[in-house]
Amino acid sequence: MLTCRPYPLIFLCFEKYRYLTPSFNRPGVQEGLSLVEQGLVGTWIVKDMSRFGRDYLLVGQYTEIVFPSYDVRFIAVNDGVDSARGTDDFTPIRNVFNEWYVRDSSRKVRAVLKAKAERGERLGTRAPYGYKKDDHDSKKLVVDEEAAAVVRRIFAMCAAGRGPSQIARKLSEEQVLCPTTYAYQKFGVGHVSLDLEKPCHWTDSTIANMLENELYLGNTVNMRFSSKSYKDKRKVEHPREECLVFEGTHPALVTQEVWDIVQRVRQNRRRPTKMNEQNKYSGLVVCADCGSTMVLHRAHTMKPTWNNFTCRTYKKEGAEVRTAHYIRECVLDEVILEDLRRVTAMAREHTREFAEYIGNRQSAEIQREIRRQERELTAMRKRGAELDAIFKKLYEDRVLGHLSVEQFQTLSGGYTEEQKKLAAEIPAKEAAIQKLRDTVSSTEGFTAKAKRYTDITELTPELLRLFIQKIVVHEKSTKWSKKAMQTIEIHYSDIGYIGGDIQQNKESPRQEISA
Numbered sequence: 001m002l003t004c005r006p007y008p009l010i011f012l013c014f015e016k017y018r019y020l021t022p023s024f025n026r027p028g029v030q031e032g033l034s035l036v037e038q039g040l041v042g043t044w045i046v047k048d049m050s051r052f053g054r055d056y057l058l059v060g061q062y063t064e065i066v067f068p069s070y071d072v073r074f075i076a077v078n079d080g081v082d083s084a085r086g087t088d089d090f091t092p093i094r095n096v097f098n099e100w101y102v103r104d105s106s107r108k109v110r111a112v113l114k115a116k117a118e119r120g121e122r123l124g125t126r127a128p129y130g131y132k133k134d135d136h137d138s139k140k141l142v143v144d145e146e147a148a149a150v151v152r153r154i155f156a157m158c159a160a161g162r163g164p165s166q167i168a169r170k171l172s173e174e175q176v177l178c179p180t181t182y183a184y185q186k187f188g189v190g191h192v193s194l195d196l197e198k199p200c201h202w203t204d205s206t207i208a209n210m211l212e213n214e215l216y217l218g219n220t221v222n223m224r225f226s227s228k229s230y231k232d233k234r235k236v237e238h239p240r241e242e243c244l245v246f247e248g249t250h251p252a253l254v255t256q257e258v259w260d261i262v263q264r265v266r267q268n269r270r271r272p273t274k275m276n277e278q279n280k281y282s283g284l285v286v287c288a289d290c291g292s293t294m295v296l297h298r299a300h301t302m303k304p305t306w307n308n309f310t311c312r313t314y315k316k317e318g319a320e321v322r323t324a325h326y327i328r329e330c331v332l333d334e335v336i337l338e339d340l341r342r343v344t345a346m347a348r349e350h351t352r353e354f355a356e357y358i359g360n361r362q363s364a365e366i367q368r369e370i371r372r373q374e375r376e377l378t379a380m381r382k383r384g385a386e387l388d389a390i391f392k393k394l395y396e397d398r399v400l401g402h403l404s405v406e407q408f409q410t411l412s413g414g415y416t417e418e419q420k421k422l423a424a425e426i427p428a429k430e431a432a433i434q435k436l437r438d439t440v441s442s443t444e445g446f447t448a449k450a451k452r453y454t455d456i457t458e459l460t461p462e463l464l465r466l467f468i469q470k471i472v473v474h475e476k477s478t479k480w481s482k483k484a485m486q487t488i489e490i491h492y493s494d495i496g497y498i499g500g501d502i503q504q505n506k507e508s509p510r511q512e513i514s515a
Contacts, residue, residue, distance in 0.1 A: 024058055036070050048078040049094055054102045055231065056095035063091075106230035117222035120246040126189055128215055129179035130253050141250040146186075148253050150176060151216060154207060155254045159261045161280060161461035164207035171202045178202050211266060214245070217259050218252030221245050257449070261465040280461045281471070285332070287311040287325050288474040288489070296329065305330050309473065323475045327486065332471070337459050339490055340467060343498060344450035347443070355443040358495045365496065370436050377429045380422055387419050446494040469493045 024030075035041045044067065046052045053059045067074050067083065074083045081091055117123060127133050127141060130151040134140040150171070157167050171178075181199040183189040195201065214221050222244040225235045254262075267283065285294040294309040307329040314322040347354050391412065398408045449466060456463065472489035491497045 024053055024055075036066070036072055039070060041070070041072050043073040043075065045075045045077065047076070049076045049081060049091070050098040050101075052076065054095075054098045056092070056099045059095045059098075060092060102230055114223070117244050120220060120222070120244075120249060122220050122249070123222055126183070126191075127187075128213070129182065129210070130216065131250070132187065143251050143253065147179075147182060151210065151253050154210060155216070155258050155262055158207075158211055158265055159258055159462050159465065161265065164204035164211065167207045168202035168204050172200055175200045176202070179206065211262055215250075216253045217256065218250055219245055219247045220249040257466065261462060264465050265461070280459065280464060281309075281329075281332070284464060284468060285309050285471045285473060287313065287322075288472045288487075289325070290322060294325065294473060323479065325473050325475050327473055327488075332488070333459055335488055336464075336468070336471065336490065337456065340459075340463070341456055343492065344453060344456065344467070347447045347450040348454070351447055354447070358443045358446075361496070361498075366436055370433060373429060373433050373436070377426065377433065380426050380429065384419070384422050384426070387415055387422070390415055391419075443495055446492065467492055469496075 024033075032041065032044065036044075049059065052062075063074050063083070066072075075081065079091075079094060081088055113123060121139060122141070127144075130144060130148045131141040132144040134142050154167055154171075157170070158164075162170075177185065177199055178201055180191040180194045181196065183191065184194055184196075185199075210216070221240070223238065224243050225237055227233050228236060264283075279296045281296065283293055285296075286292065287294055290311065290313045292312040295312050295315055296307065296309055298307045305328070309325070309327050309329065309332065311322050311325045314324045394403065394408060394412055394415075397403045398405075403411070446467075453463070453466075469491045472491065474487040474489070476484035476486045478484040489497055
């Protein structure tokens with residue numbers, strides 16, 4: 001309660017605070033402090049010191065510095081505090097005890113949540129969109145078929161090449177209830193972002209969060225977010241490696257296959273061109289020489305058969321640095337479609353021979369890559385030992401007076417940065433080598449997909465993401481020639497690059513292709 005001067009005589013502020021730690025950002029407190037700064041408050045009355053705040057530093061600052069400077073009388077009724085009678089020596093200690101209580105309560109709550117997370121219990125209080133709580137066990141999730149159909153459709157649209165903004169716009173146009181409105185109307189569950197005036201307003205951030213949420217894969221991911229302390233409530237997101245992941249805790253709404261396709265699409269985010277079209281190859285076609293993603297050129301003045309890919313580096317820096325690696329989209333379509341049909345047919349009709357071939361080829365390639373990376377790791381470790389010796393020599397020269405302080409700092413600065421860089425790169429290189437050693441042939445997954453797609457008539461974004469990892473385009477054997485051979489390497493998901501055992505020549509009006 002505040003009494004104000006000179007007019008009005010009394011200002012009352014009743015505020016029901018719902019949280020354990022009263023914050024000075026509460027609307028009522030901010031309104032009162034604003035009146036204090038205007039010199040309108042004569043007395044500030046609270047029930048007890050803990051209701052004013054539990055941060056002993058801020059409470060002390062206001063009660064001992066700010067309020068006296070504005071001639072504001074402070075009263076805490078239950079604690080018997082009244083600044084008009086002078087400062088109570090026990091008041092600062094009481095403020096510390098109030099904060100200790102919050103700190104101890106926060107520690108206990110964190111311990112309980114951590115124990116639940118380690119047991120695999122879901123920490124969320126609301127059922128996510130697409131699910132509802134089990135009537136017999138509120139800790140379990142069951143599928144809400146009406147919302148689940150929308151979730152599956154969202155993943156399907158993304159796998160087909162649509163981005164979050166396009167999906168959100170499509171759902172809004174079709175008047176599909178957004179998650180907050182749907183939960184409110186069906187289950188009576190409110191949310192801070194609920195807007196009943198726009199019940200069908202989908203946002204791209206909502207779609208993006210759904211597409212990246214492993215919950216729809218049937219997994220529970222605990223400890224993904226946390227706060228720094230009970231004083232700082234800002235969310236801190238942890239990398240997946242630091243989270244507690246429990247697989248198969250509830251029914252999945254999307255398959256692993258669809259999930260993988262969507263994640264690959266999300267890694268190579270596609271934007272509509274000025275022609276309002278999207279590149280179905282976005283992120284898949286790369287230059288064999290510089291490794292950069294190739295750019296698709298289209299225009300209203302061009303015939304569709306003349307749409308072409310060129311090297312991104314060539315486009316930026318010109319012919320003096322890189323060649324164009326020019327290839328037309330229609331030619332690439334024919335090559336990819338024909339090779340995809342041939343490889344999937346081999347996987348279906350000669351499964352055992354196909355698996356043996358892929359296994360032998362992968363083993364040889366992996367061993368070569370492991371040896372290459374081991375040589376790089378050895379060079380890194382050798383350089384690290386050299387830097388240690390250099391630092392030792394520099395330190396000795398500094399102690400003996402052979403180097404001044406300025407010379408020592410100048411010489412050691414560059415070496416320090418190199419040493420830090422090596423300290424970060426060596427563990428990453430070790431992890432990469434171990435990952436290669438753990439790699440095994442995955443022809444079973446590829447064969448299973450090949451058996452499901454027995455009649456491939458056209459290339460779609462879903463098929464490209466499902467079967468192909470990347471497409472490497474080489475320069476023509478004869479520069480600027482219209483009939484020169486051009487090599488295309490198709491790297492398939494799970495099995496990698498098939499190689500020259502599957503040969504094909506494709507002739508077009510401008511060029512011949514060898515894949």
